[in-house]
Every structure is written in structure tokens, then in C-alpha cells.
Amino acid sequence: MTILEKAQKYGREAVLKKIQKADIQEYGLYHSSLYHKIHTIKEEYFSEDGPMRVAGGLNNNDFRHMILKILKDTPEKVLQGLAILSWLMEASEMLLYIPEGEEGLKQEVLKTAQELKIDVDIRTEIVDMRLMSNGCICHIETLCMLAEAVNDTYVPGTWVSILKISDFGCTELREAEYVKFGTKIGCLVKIDANDIKAVQIGSKLYDASVLEKEITPELVMGDGVITIYDKSCCMIAQAEKALLESRKKSCGKCTFCREGLNQLFVRINEITKGKGESNGLRIMEDIGEAMKFSTICSIGQYGSAFTLDTIHLFSNEYENHIKKKKCTAGTCPNFINVYINAAKCVGCGICIKSCPVDCIEGLPGYIHMIEDIDCTKCGKCIEVCEAGAIIKTMEKVPELPDRLTRIGRFKRY
Secondary structure, eight states, X not given: OOHHHHHHHHOHHHHHHHHHHHTOBOXXXXXXXXXXXXXXXXXXXXXXXXXXXXXXXXXXXXXXXXXXXXXXXXXXHHHHHHHHHHHHHTOSEEEEEEOXXXXXXXXXXXXXXXXXXXXXXXXXXXXXXXXXXXXXXEEHHHHHHHHHHHTTOOOSEEEEEEEEEETTEEEEEEXXXXXXXXXXXXXXXOOOGGGEEEEEETTEEEOGGGGXXXXXXXXXXXXXEEEEEETTOOHHHHHHHHHHHHHHHOOSOOHHHHHHHHHHHHHHHHHHTTOOOHHHHHHHHHHHHHHHHHOSSHHHHHHHHHHHHHHHHOHHHHHHHHTSOOOTTSOOGGGOEEEEXXXXXXXXXXXXXHOTTOOEEOOTTBOOEEOTTTOOOOOHHHHHOTTOOEEEESSOOOOOOSSOOBTTOGGGO
């Protein structure tokens, strides 16, 4: 007997009681009681607005797809959870959204659906929130928990993965694992709080004190990734990256999302380039607050919420960038100077070969020079310079040669 057949044998009221007793919460950004969600949507459904649809998928703002592991490992649970939801809602259509580029996974899931005799429309795209305005959409983890609750195998907990980010990018990524509720966040992270600048859970930013909290049903996990930003990170630059990613993923149909993300990105880009103005922060906050309540899907909500949190938690970094023209973390390229110390350069040419943008000039036996306009501050030349002549600094650059000058002769000018 399949899990769906068990549900049908129990009856709708009995299954709803199981959901209520298990206290299943909708996973992801749209946190709510599944029991109340089903009742609310059924009460508000109007048949004249079109057919009742149910759908499963990741939140649209989930760009890492770590929780897709559930669908890859147990497609039968997700599909039967979706089928049970459809049966409870008396829906006429079932859809399953899989991220773009996962065509192989789509075929595997479709094969499982055929074996279970579940008629589902599988689409490799972001969730169409307009299409689902007259229906019920649940996260794939919620569907998995629904199937387990009906099958009496549900263990209260959630899926969590850990990501550590530094100035050098992602340095550590642990795959998603199932964690029981009541587990302390610090026990999962296993990183000294003194090395942490911020902790991101879902779309919300916290300081290191959140490590003392426990994973509970009330904690909004978002994409299931607990992201640790270490002390080397510039949180303004991280917000800029989040906005850029959101703009790339946005379908562009929602005005508040499209225009809001663009406006926030333009202003924060000005800040990281040293051109930001104090009154721009107020405008960003107004735009961000409007987006949190006016965008249709989670892409705009995530981009705005993360940016607002950086403004509120790291106001000192914004002040330094805007007023002091200084990156607190020392990582924003436009606030960094890289130059070749004329007294130490031996004219070996190794740095010239290492430069990916070909912005270092020099001949053998001559002091080399960096063209600052083209320099990306990547640091590759610093890594290869055996003489230690290439300097990366936030301070003012000393007087340097402006023409080809032989080693040891710069002092004459």
C-alpha cells in the first residue's frame, strides 16, 4: 500500500489531524502551519477564478539548491506528499517545479511519478506565482514531511547545510543533513564566535550570538543553509553580490521586484565604488521596506531583506564607505591600492606573467609599474613576487616612477 493509499484509507479529517499533531510547518521563506495553510486556502478558494492547483518546489530565492537533495534522494516521498496535498485540497492540477538546468533530475522524477501512477506536470523553471495565485504551493521538504506524517515515520526536525564565506569566496560547504529540533546552532557550525562577523539563516542576518539558539519549528530556515561570514568579509560587498544574483534570477515581470532590485543594486554599487552618499541609505531603506510587502515572489523579498539587514547591523561599515572612503574589511577593490615598491623591485618580470589583465609594465632590470585603472586587485602578482615588492594597502600610495627606470635609480628623480 502506497502512502497516498494509506491517506485515502484514513480519510481527510484523520490526515488533517495527523498534520496538526505533527505540527508540520511550511519550510522555506513562507513560514506557517501547514494545517492552517490548507484550511485558509480552501476557505478562500473561488472556483470561478479557475481550477484549484497544487504545486511543489523550492522558494524562488533558493539559488544554492542544497535542499534539492531531498527530491534527488527520495522522489517518491515528495511526489506522494504532493499527491496527498492534491487530494486534501481536491485540486484538479498538480505541478512540480525543479530549478532550471536540472533536466536529468526531471527525467528521474518523471519516471518515479509514472511508477507511482501520479499525474504531475514537472517544469524546470522558477515557480510561477501568478499561475499559483488560485492554489496551494508547498516546499518540497514540506511535502516530504507530509508523506512521513501520514506514514507515521515523521521525526521532528529539519534539513540544514553549512556554508562558510570569507573574502576569498566559499571556503567550506557541508551538504545538507537532517537535524532534530532542539539542536544548538553552535554545535552545527563548529566555528569560534570570535572569528564570525555575521550569520545568515534564510534571508535574515544575525550576529554571532545566534549560535546560542536552537533549531526550532519557529526558526525560518529559508533555503536551509546557515551561512557564516568571517571577519574578512565586507558585508556591503556581500549585499551587492546578493542583489546581483537576485537580478539575474528575477523573471522581470513584477515591477516592484525588477525596479526595486535595480535601484538597490545601483545605489549599493555606488557605495562599494566610493561614490555613495548618506541620503542614499534612506532611499534604500524605503525601497527595501516597500519590496518586502509588494513583490510577488521570494526573489525580491530576499534581496531587499538581506540588504536592509546589512544596513541595520553594519551601519559602521556603510559610514566608513560613504564618509571616510574606506572599506572596513579592506576588501572592496575601489578602496584598495596595489603598487610596486621601487626600492624592492628586482625587475624579474614574474609579476608581469601572472597578471590576468595585463596591467603591469616593465623590462628586465627595470622597476615594474602597475596601471591602477586596469588593476582588479586580485593579488596574484603579490603571491608570485619573491622579492616581496608588491604592496596591497588602504593607505596613500608613495611617490612611484612614472617612466621606465632602472633598478636602484629611482631616488635620482
